[in-house]
Amino acid sequence: MTSSAQAEARRPRRPSGGPESLLDKAVLEFNARGYDATSMEDLSRAAGITKSSFYHHFAGKEALLRAALERALDGLFSALDDPPGVEPAVGPSERLRRIVTRQVRVLMDDLPYVTLLLRVRGNTPTERWALQRRKAYDAEIAALVRAAVDAGEIRAGVDPALAARLLSGLVNSVSEWYRPGRRGTASLPEDVARAIFAGVLPAADPA
Amino acid sequence: MTSSAQAEARRPRRPSGGPESLLDKAVLEFNARGYDATSMEDLSRAAGITKSSFYHHFAGKEALLRAALERALDGLFSALDDPPGVEPAVGPSERLRRIVTRQVRVLMDDLPYVTLLLRVRGNTPTERWALQRRKAYDAEIAALVRAAVDAGEIRAGVDPALAARLLSGLVNSVSEWYRPGRRGTASLPEDVARAIFAGVLPAADPA
DNA sequence: GTCTATAATCAGATAGAC
DNA sequence: GTCTATCTGATTATAGAC
Known part of the structure; x- marks a missing residue:
């Protein structure tokens, strides 16, 4: 078992991987479709969590930007x-x-x-x-x-x-x-x- | 009276000035705010007509694009x-x-x-x-x-x-x-x- | 060709349970 | 930290009168 796989197993309750990872994923989505054309739904889907969970990490779309x-x-x-x-x-x-x-x-x-x-x-x-x-x-x-x-x-x-x-x-x-x-x-x-x-x-x- | 002012007076029922003018104005709006961030409401306001009237000239936002x-x-x-x-x-x-x-x-x-x-x-x-x-x-x-x-x-x-x-x-x-x-x-x-x-x-x- | 009114949908954001 | 359910407002588009 690799150490990264161990780390994966150690945090099964945190599929989002923390705010930095969320920001990385969000920026990719923004670039793919444009900021305005990207919905919070798109962002949360890309992060593997729901829209509400996303709001727990960032105040809103503009805070991400x-x-x-x-x-x-x-x-x-x-x-x-x-x-x-x-x-x-x-x-x-x-x-x-x-x-x-x-x-x-x-x-x-x-x-x-x-x-x-x-x-x-x-x-x-x-x-x-x-x-x-x-x-x-x-x-x-x-x-x-x-x-x-x-x-x-x-x-x-x-x-x-x-x-x-x-x-x-x-x-x-x-x-x-x-x-x-x-x-x-x-x-x-x-x-x-x-x-x-x-x-x-x-x-x-x-x- | 200039000839353009005469033309203006000759078509008081057509403040939009025809599809070409509508397209010109729409493109300016698209560039100012971005295509996705620009609503049909924005476009019709810039053209001086209502949203419904705009639909009479173009099938929709994407047709303009x-x-x-x-x-x-x-x-x-x-x-x-x-x-x-x-x-x-x-x-x-x-x-x-x-x-x-x-x-x-x-x-x-x-x-x-x-x-x-x-x-x-x-x-x-x-x-x-x-x-x-x-x-x-x-x-x-x-x-x-x-x-x-x-x-x-x-x-x-x-x-x-x-x-x-x-x-x-x-x-x-x-x-x-x-x-x-x-x-x-x-x-x-x-x-x-x-x-x-x-x-x-x-x-x-x-x- | 223009308008008012409205339908249908989707957006950003929040409440509150677990 | 995540979820379901929901609110509120904006958006595209259409119906139908003038």
């Missing part, structure tokens, strides 16, 4: 800073490259949570709160892009505001198709950073 | 071909550049329709039909990217499947922020094409 978006935003913001012990980047361009790399990594690690965040429309106070925090994050990226252009590290003629939007768009679009374990995505964070600075389809060097 | 997605998909596919009278592109790379440029233009012209399409999740038969057609479109793009790589026009080492996904992601991300009349977007189609082939943040030429 809030918890999920909080996790996604915390992950995103963590990509802004170098891990402790790493020497600081020499210029804004290099700092951006590191942030893009880390942001893609966060996106891959917390895919369902970040995906949910990126689809928020602003229908409820919780959603508007998330949109505001996202906006603050995007502003940090835009400021760095401006700094890189001002420092002369980027080719003349590039509009910083436009470049910042395209950068975020390219990075975030990974959530539309990436799935864990997908072939050819081992170096995805670096590949996306390369696409940002050299192009998605860079011209071949003349032979 | 179908009509809107059809228009978006027709626009997208129209970007695949050169307009009549234009000489064909010399290679796959140049053909891709033209398609990207035209696709961004379609996105800008039919922004609400394309936005709606890009947010479809697959909850209903209509949505799954739209997803299938989108998939077919993406496959055409992916085939062209492969051809460009095989022709040696793209720098060695670029994975065609990944590049195709990033290309579509970058192009489609424009729908997340573009609004008609926005400053600095006059040359957006060309700017996006340049970002694809040279990078969002191309390094400055060494002085």
Whole structure:
């Protein structure tokens, strides 16, 4: 008997597996059908308990959303800073490259949570709160892009505001198709950073 | 009195302005709140008629969605071909550049329709039909990217499947922020094409 | 082509037993 | 911590008068 099977047997009265597991399952459902199209009935069925039992763990549908978006935003913001012990980047361009790399990594690690965040429309106070925090994050990226252009590290003629939007768009679009374990995505964070600075389809060097 | 004001006066019994106008207004509502979160009540209020009157023009909510997605998909596919009278592109790379440029233009012209399409999740038969057609479109793009790589026009080492996904992601991300009349977007189609082939943040030429 | 009124269903949420 | 039963309100859609 494996230890996980033992653990299973030790808690037969808790098929839901605790709030974290419930949140994980709920986020998957939200992403599969969209937040608004997902009912509490759907969530409880996916968790293997009844609707009423679900309300014992979360105050309601929006509380679930809030918890999920909080996790996604915390992950995103963590990509802004170098891990402790790493020497600081020499210029804004290099700092951006590191942030893009880390942001893609966060996106891959917390895919369902970040995906949910990126689809928020602003229908409820919780959603508007998330949109505001996202906006603050995007502003940090835009400021760095401006700094890189001002420092002369980027080719003349590039509009910083436009470049910042395209950068975020390219990075975030990974959530539309990436799935864990997908072939050819081992170096995805670096590949996306390369696409940002050299192009998605860079011209071949003349032979 | 302007001619549009005359037309207004000539049809006082038709405040809805016909099915096309209804569809326009409905798509705006869908995008503002999300398709599922938008009720028929919301739609009829935005159109200035009652819910019942709305049902006189469209069979239901899904019929509206179908009509809107059809228009978006027709626009997208129209970007695949050169307009009549234009000489064909010399290679796959140049053909891709033209398609990207035209696709961004379609996105800008039919922004609400394309936005709606890009947010479809697959909850209903209509949505799954739209997803299938989108998939077919993406496959055409992916085939062209492969051809460009095989022709040696793209720098060695670029994975065609990944590049195709990033290309579509970058192009489609424009729908997340573009609004008609926005400053600095006059040359957006060309700017996006340049970002694809040279990078969002191309390094400055060494002085 | 528009309206009022209403049917039928389903949603989020709660009460209270075990 | 889970359940059955239920409340309340919103939603899609229709009937039928004008």
